[in-house]
Amino acid sequence: MMSMASTLARQNASFEFHYCARNRARAAFLPELEQSPWSDRVHLHLDDDEHSALLDLPAVLAEPQQNGSAKRVFICGPAGFIQFVRESAAEAGWHNDQIHFEQFSAPDSHGTKTENGSTELTDTTPDTTAADFEIVVASSGQVIPVAAGQSAANAMRAAGLDVSVSCEQGICGSCLTPVLDGTPEHNDYFQTDAEKSSNRQFTPCCSRAKSHRLVLDI
Ligand code: FES
Known part of the structure; x- marks a missing residue:
């Protein structure tokens, strides 16, 4: 994520970097983020810090387009957090192709939205055993x-x-x-x-x- 942000900053591209953590002690790379050339684009959201604003996801995801072009969201973190942001983005009108996330293992199960808006868990573990x-x-x-x-x-x-x-x-x-x-x-x-x-x-x-x-x- 930090490499991507550095690249975007070098390209003078528009972006926001939202970083959520329990508190400063548990937030990795804080010095690097705060000293980066793009530190003004970093938004820290610390649960245990009264001076820190919590992440307002509906506001952050409110506009899937910018000047007629599709924006993109990149997500990294625990599986539940990734799933929550993905679902929030989809509800806010972001298309699947605009939503990118980084996982470190294949999910055992995957949430599929049903017509009534609930989430149905279906097994999507890659199946390498089907027909020859x-x-x-x-x-x-x-x-x-x-x-x-x-x-x-x-x-x-x-x-x-x-x-x-x-x-x-x-x-x-x-x-x-x-x-x-x-x-x-x-x-x-x-x-x-x-x-x-x-x-x-x-x-x-x-x-x-x-x-x-x-x-x-x-
Ligand atoms: S997608 Fe990673 S090795 Fe095939």
Whole structure:
């Protein structure tokens, strides 16, 4: 988050940095934030400090657009906090593609809004065990079978391909691979809904295929 803020500041871009913590003692990087060249954009929200204003999320999220352009919100913190801000942003009219969050492990369950506004928990843990399919390497024509219970990344590595992986949970995007043909079954948390709908890339560490074959641009 701080790197992103520094980059935005260097680009002279408009942004606000809201930082919530219980108190100053529990707030990491306070000196760095207060001495940064963009310290005037930092808004501290400390629960146990009467001089600190609590985060007014409805006010912060009130305007999803600025001068006709979609704004973006980036969220980092405990899972419950991230979920709360995501839901608040959605209620304030922010589109999914405008909401970005940083998780350090794949969620076991995910909140889905029902029509009456309640939140229904559904299991969205990446499923790498579904039906088998084939991967076709466009550059060589090599066909790689991916067995049920085997991840596409493991099948590709077993076939001698160099697959760049890191989290292997669909979070980091390291393994994102271009798709030329076929329909991926996206199980990652990295791509936006629009990116998943385009089916131009997939994450072989956790995603599979709805079609019998996926032709990859590698
Ligand atoms: S290795 Fe992180 S998304 Fe695939």
